[in-house]
Amino acid sequence: MKSDVMTRTAVQAPMAAPAELLVEIRDLHVHFGTPRRQVQAVNGVDLTLARGEVLTILGESGSGKSVTLRSLMRLLPERKTRLTGSVRVDGQDVLAMSRRELSRFRGRTAAMIFQEPMLAFDPVFSVGDQIAETVCRHEGVSRREGLARALELFDRVRIPSAKRRLANYPHELSGGMSQRAMIALALSCRPKLLLADEPTTALDATVQIQILLLLRELQRELGMSVIFVTHDMGVANEISDRIAVMYAGRLVETGAVDTVIAQPRHPYTLGLMHSRASGELRGQRLSAIPGAPPDMSAPPPGCAFAPRCPHADATCTQALPGMSELGSGHRAACWRLGETAS
Amino acid sequence: MNVTPMVTSDPRDRGGKAQPLLRVKGLRKHFVIKRDLLGRPLSRVHAVDGIDFEVRKGETLGIVGESGCGKSTTARLLMHLLQPDGGEVIFDGDPVGTRGGLSLREMRRQMQMVFQNSYASLNPRMTIEESIAFGPQVHGVGRRESRQRARRLLDQVGLLPERFAQRYPHELSGGQRQRVNIARALALEPRLLILDEAVSALDKSVEAQVLNLLGDLKQEYGLTYLFISHDLNVVRYISDRVMVMYLGKVAEVGDSEALYRAPAHPYTRALMSAMPSLEPGRRTQTAPLAGDPPNPIDLPPGCRFCPRCPLAVDLCRASEPELAALPGGGHLSACHRAGEVQAEVSNPQPSVEESVR
Numbered sequence: 001m002k003s004d005v006m007t008r009t010a011v012q013a014p015m016a017a018p019a020e021l022l023v024e025i026r027d028l029h030v031h032f033g034t035p036r037r038q039v040q041a042v043n044g045v046d047l048t049l050a051r052g053e054v055l056t057i058l059g060e061s062g063s064g065k066s067v068t069l070r071s072l073m074r075l076l077p078e079r080k081t082r083l084t085g086s087v088r089v090d091g092q093d094v095l096a097m098s099r100r101e102l103s104r105f106r107g108r109t110a111a112m113i114f115q116e117p118m119l120a121f122d123p124v125f126s127v128g129d130q131i132a133e134t135v136c137r138h139e140g141v142s143r144r145e146g147l148a149r150a151l152e153l154f155d156r157v158r159i160p161s162a163k164r165r166l167a168n169y170p171h172e173l174s175g176g177m178s179q180r181a182m183i184a185l186a187l188s189c190r191p192k193l194l195l196a197d198e199p200t201t202a203l204d205a206t207v208q209i210q211i212l213l214l215l216r217e218l219q220r221e222l223g224m225s226v227i228f229v230t231h232d233m234g235v236a237n238e239i240s241d242r243i244a245v246m247y248a249g250r251l252v253e254t255g256a257v258d259t260v261i262a263q264p265r266h267p268y269t270l271g272l273m274h275s276r277a278s279g280e281l282r283g284q285r286l287s288a289i290p291g292a293p294p295d296m297s298a299p300p301p302g303c304a305f306a307p308r309c310p311h312a313d314a315t316c317t318q319a320l321p322g323m324s325e326l327g328s329g330h331r332a333a334c335w336r337l338g339e340t341a342s
Numbered sequence: 343m344n345v346t347p348m349v350t351s352d353p354r355d356r357g358g359k360a361q362p363l364l365r366v367k368g369l370r371k372h373f374v375i376k377r378d379l380l381g382r383p384l385s386r387v388h389a390v391d392g393i394d395f396e397v398r399k400g401e402t403l404g405i406v407g408e409s410g411c412g413k414s415t416t417a418r419l420l421m422h423l424l425q426p427d428g429g430e431v432i433f434d435g436d437p438v439g440t441r442g443g444l445s446l447r448e449m450r451r452q453m454q455m456v457f458q459n460s461y462a463s464l465n466p467r468m469t470i471e472e473s474i475a476f477g478p479q480v481h482g483v484g485r486r487e488s489r490q491r492a493r494r495l496l497d498q499v500g501l502l503p504e505r506f507a508q509r510y511p512h513e514l515s516g517g518q519r520q521r522v523n524i525a526r527a528l529a530l531e532p533r534l535l536i537l538d539e540a541v542s543a544l545d546k547s548v549e550a551q552v553l554n555l556l557g558d559l560k561q562e563y564g565l566t567y568l569f570i571s572h573d574l575n576v577v578r579y580i581s582d583r584v585m586v587m588y589l590g591k592v593a594e595v596g597d598s599e600a601l602y603r604a605p606a607h608p609y610t611r612a613l614m615s616a617m618p619s620l621e622p623g624r625r626t627q628t629a630p631l632a633g634d635p636p637n638p639i640d641l642p643p644g645c646r647f648c649p650r651c652p653l654a655v656d657l658c659r660a661s662e663p664e665l666a667a668l669p670g671g672g673h674l675s676a677c678h679r680a681g682e683v684q685a686e687v688s689n690p691q692p693s694v695e696e697s698v699r
Contacts, residue, residue: 061516062547160633174634175409205572209616210629231546234618238625258622275550276620277579279602284444285557286579288550292515 020191022225023049023072028085030076030249037297041067043249044085046323051192054219054226056236056257059246062293065229068246069195072227073110074102090192108138110193111186115201117178118187121170127181128154128166131188140187153184157214176207180214187218194219196228200235200342212238233272237261242329245269248294248304251323255330265340266332267309303335311336354452355399356415357435361568362396363534364420364453369393369429371415375639388638389415391590394665402560402567404581404598406574406613408635411587413570415539420568421455422446434533451481454527458539460519461576464511464526470496471507474526479523481530488529495525498562499555517548521555528559536568541576553580567699574617578602589638589646592665596673606668606675606684609647645678653679672676 030042042064049055059065063332071087074094087094090109114120121130131153132146141149146168154162157180165177173181181198186194194213200208207301216239219226224312228239237257239328244254245266253266271289291308294300300307306316315335323331334340371390374383390412397403405413417422420431422439430437433452437443444452444693457463464473475488483491493503501573511519520540527535537556541549553576559565571577577584578598585595586607596605605611612630619626631650643664648654657678663675668684677683 062548075406113542173638176634204576204635205613205616206408206629206631207634209618209626210632212618213629233546234619234620237620237622238618261620262622272546275547276552277553277576279575279578279599282579282598285554286550288554290549290551292548293545 011330020050021048022051022053022090023047023227024086024088025068025072026086028068028071028087029083030064030071031082032076032080033069033082034080040299041249041296042071043299045246045249045251047244047251048229049193049225051225052219053242054216054228054240055242055244056228056230056240057244057246058230058233058236060231060293062248062296063246064249064296065246066197068196069112069227069229072105072193073112075112104138107191108132108189109191110195111177111189111191112195112197113182113186113199115177115198117182118170120182121178123170126167126169127173127185128168131166131181131185134185134188139280149188150184153188154181156187156218157181157184159184175203176210179203179207179211183214183218184209187222190222192224194224194226196226197232199228201230202234208235209238215239233261233276245272248299249296251333252305253330253332254323255326256328259328259330260288263330265326265330265337266305266334267336267340268305269332270340271308286298303304303333309336311339344505352533355434359399361399361435363399363434364397364568365430365432366393366395366420367430367432369416369419369431370427371412371419371424371556372427385639388590388641390419390426391638391641393587393590393592394584395592395595397566397568398583400564401582402569402580404577404584405568405570405587405589406577406584407573407593408572408613410589410635410638412590412638413587414538416587417455417536417568417570420536421450421453423455447481451530452532453534453536454530454532455536455538456520456523456527456540458542460516460523460543461511462517463523466511469508469510469698470501470514470522472501473511474520474529477526479531491529492525494526496522498528498559500551501524501525515548515616517544517552520544520552524552524555524559528563532565533562534566534568536570538570539572540569542571542573549576556580574613586613588635591646592674593647594673594677595665596675600673604684606673606680607647607650607677608653608679608683610652611683645676647677653683655679 025045025047028042028045032039032041033180045068057065072089083095105156121127123172128147128150131150132143135141135146136143151162152168154165158163158178159180170178202209230236240257243257243260245252248267253260253269264273274287275289276287289308302317302319303321306312321333321335323333324337325331369390370392372386374386376384378384407413409675433444433449438449439446442578471492474492478488478491479485493507495507496503501518501521541552544552569580581598584598584601586593588609593609605614615630622667642649644659644661648658663676663678665674667674668680
C-alpha cells in the first residue's frame with residue numbers, strides 16, 4: 001500500500017484534484033450558547049480526508065474532537081449550537097442541508113459509531129429488526145431483503161451464530177458483541193464515510209484489539225474513509241494512516257501516523273508522548289504536562305497551550321500560531337518549532 | 343511486641359518488616375442473582391472465588407484484569423464495604439473483624455480507599471475542606487485540628503488551600519477532585535491505600551501528574567499501595583509486584599518486571615499482546631483471544647480460562663490448577679502448563695509484525 005502514502009501527500013498539496021477528497025472542513029467554528037455562558041468548543045479547524053483514508057483525531061476531553069466529528073453529521077443540538085465555516089462531505093454542503101437531505105445523508109453517505117453501543121439501539125426491538133428497518137428506509141427494499149442484509153452484515157462483523165443473534169435484544173449482547181452489532185448497523189447502507197467516536201474506550205483490552213482489527217479489515221474491504229476519535233495514542237497507531245492532534249478546539253499537529261508518533265513536533269504532542277507511564281520509567285518521575293486545559297468559555301489569547309508550555313515566550317501568549325509545513329504533510333501550529341526538532 | 347532489628351520508625355508497625363502488611367486467605371464473595379420459590383439460590387456470580395495474596399510493607403501491589411474478574415470486589419471486601427462470604431483478612435498480624443482482632447473502625451483508620459469516580463465519592467454539599475476534615479472528626483480529632491490537617495493535606499496534593507478549601511466538588515476539574523480524594527484518604531494517616539482505578543478516568547496529561555503525586559506521597563508517608571487498574575502500562579510503571587485476576591481467581595502473581603518479561607499464564611500473555619502497539623510502523627496483526635470475557639456465573643469445570651486458552655489440554659478441562667510457585671520463587675501461576683508458557687515467551691511470539699503500509 002505504498003501508493004497510499006503518495007495520495008496522502010498529494011492531498012496536502014494545493015493542486016490536489018478535488019474529486020479525491022471525501023471530506024473538506026474549512027475554518028469550522030462551533031460555539032455552544034446558554035444564556036449565562038458561551039463555550040467555544042471548536043475554533044477554526046481545517047481538515048481534509050481522502051477517499052479510503054483513515055484519520056484519527058487525537059485529543060483530551062474538552063479538546064473539541066467529538067464536537068468536530070458530530071459537526072460532520074450535524075448531530076449537535078440545533079438551537080444551542082452556532083456552526084460557522086464550511087463542511088463538505090462527498091461534494092455536498094452539510095451545513096446547508098435541509099432536514100430531508102440530512103436524513104438521506106445520515107446513514108447513507110456518513111454513519112457513526114459511538115462509545116456506548118447500548119445507547120445506539122432501541123431497547124424494545126431486536127437488533128436484527130433495527131438493522132433491517134434502516135435498510136428498508138434508506139433503500140426502499142422489502143423487510144425480507146432487509147433481514148437478509150442484516151444477516152450478511154452480522155456475518156461480516158464476525159458475530160458467531162449470526163442468525164440466532166439477530167433475534168436478540170440489545171441487552172442480551174455482551175460489550176464486544178453489541179459493539180459489533182453497532183458497526184453492522186452503521187455499515188447497513190454502505191456509507192462512504194464512517195465516523196467513530198471512541199468506539200473501543202469502554203471495552204476490555206482483549207476485546208478492544210478485536211474491534212480495532214475488525215474495523216481495519218472492514219475499512220480495507222469496503223474502501224471506506226474513516227475518522228476515528230480517541231484519546232489513546234496506541235489506538236491511533238493501530239488504526240490510522242494519518243493523525244490530527246487537537247487541543248482547545250484547534251488542530252495543533254497533523255501528519256502521517258508514523259511521523260507524528262516517532263517525531264512529534266508540537267510541544268503538546270511531545271508532552272503527551274513523554275508523560276506516558278511505562279515499565280522503563282519505573283521509579284522515575286514522569287515528565288507530566290503541568291496545569292490543566294483552558295476553560296473554553298474564556299480561552300486564552302494567543303496559543304491556548306502557552307500557559308502549560310515549556311517553550312512559551314511573549315509571542316505565544318499574544319498571537320495565534322498558524323500551521324507550518326514540516327515536510328511531506330507533517331504540519332504543526334507553534335511559534336517555537338525551531339526548539340522542538342530532535 | 344515483637345521487637346526485631348528490622349522494626350521501622352513507624353510506632354504502628356507491629357510485626358516488623360518481614361511480616362506482610364496485609365495477608366488475605368481464601369477470600370470469597372458470591373452474589374446470588376436468582377432464587378427459587380423457597381429462596382434457595384439458583385444461580386450466583388462467583389465474583390471473588392477464594393483468593394490468597396499478601397501485600398508487603400512499603401510495596402505497591404498492582405491488580406490487573408478485565409471487567410468481571412473481581413478486582414474491584416476484592417477492594418471492597420478488604421474495606422468491608424461488602425461483607426465477605428468467607429476467608430480471612432489479616433492486617434499486620436491482626437485478623438480484621440473477628441473477636442479479639444482489629445475492629446472495623448480501627449482497620450479503616452489504617453486502610454483507606456480512592457475510587458474511580460471522583461465526583462460520586464465526594465459529598466456535593468460539603469466544601470473540600472469539610473470533606474477532608476470529616477474523617478478525622480469522626481475518629482475524635484478536634485474540629486480545629488482536623489481543619490488544619492485538611493489544609494495541610496490540600497497543600498500537599500498540590501491544591502492551594504486559600505484557593506480551594508472553601509470550594510465545592512462541582513467547581514473542580516476531574517484531576518483536582520481526584521487530588522481531593524487522595525487528600526481525604528490520607529487524612530486518617532492510613533498505612534495502606536487502595537487505589538481502585540483511581541487514575542483511569544483522568545486525561546493522560548493529568549494522569550501523569552497524579553501518578554507523580556502518588557509517588558511523592560508514598561515516600562513521604564511510607565505508604566503501601568494496592569493499585570487496581572486495567573491499564574497495563576500504568577500498572578507496570580507503578581507496581582513492585584503485579585497480580586493478574588481472571589473470573590474471580592488469581593491467575594498469576596509475581597515481581598513486576600519478571601511477570602511482564604516472562605508471563606507464566608496464557609491469560610497474562612494474551613492481555614499483554616492485546617495492548618495497542620506504540621511503535622511507529624508496527625501494528626498488531628492478530629487478536630490474542632476471541633470473544634468477550636465470559637461472565638462469572640456458569641463456570642467451566644477445570645481451569646476457568648481453558649475455553650479461551652490456545653494451550654488447553656485434557657488435564658486443563660478436568661482439574662482446576664492451583665496457584666503454584668515457579669522455580670526461582672516469588673512468581674506464582676495457576677496454570678498446568680506454566681513452564682511451557684514461559685519457555686514459549688522467551689522465544690518471542692510474532693503477535694506484532696511489521697505491517698505492510
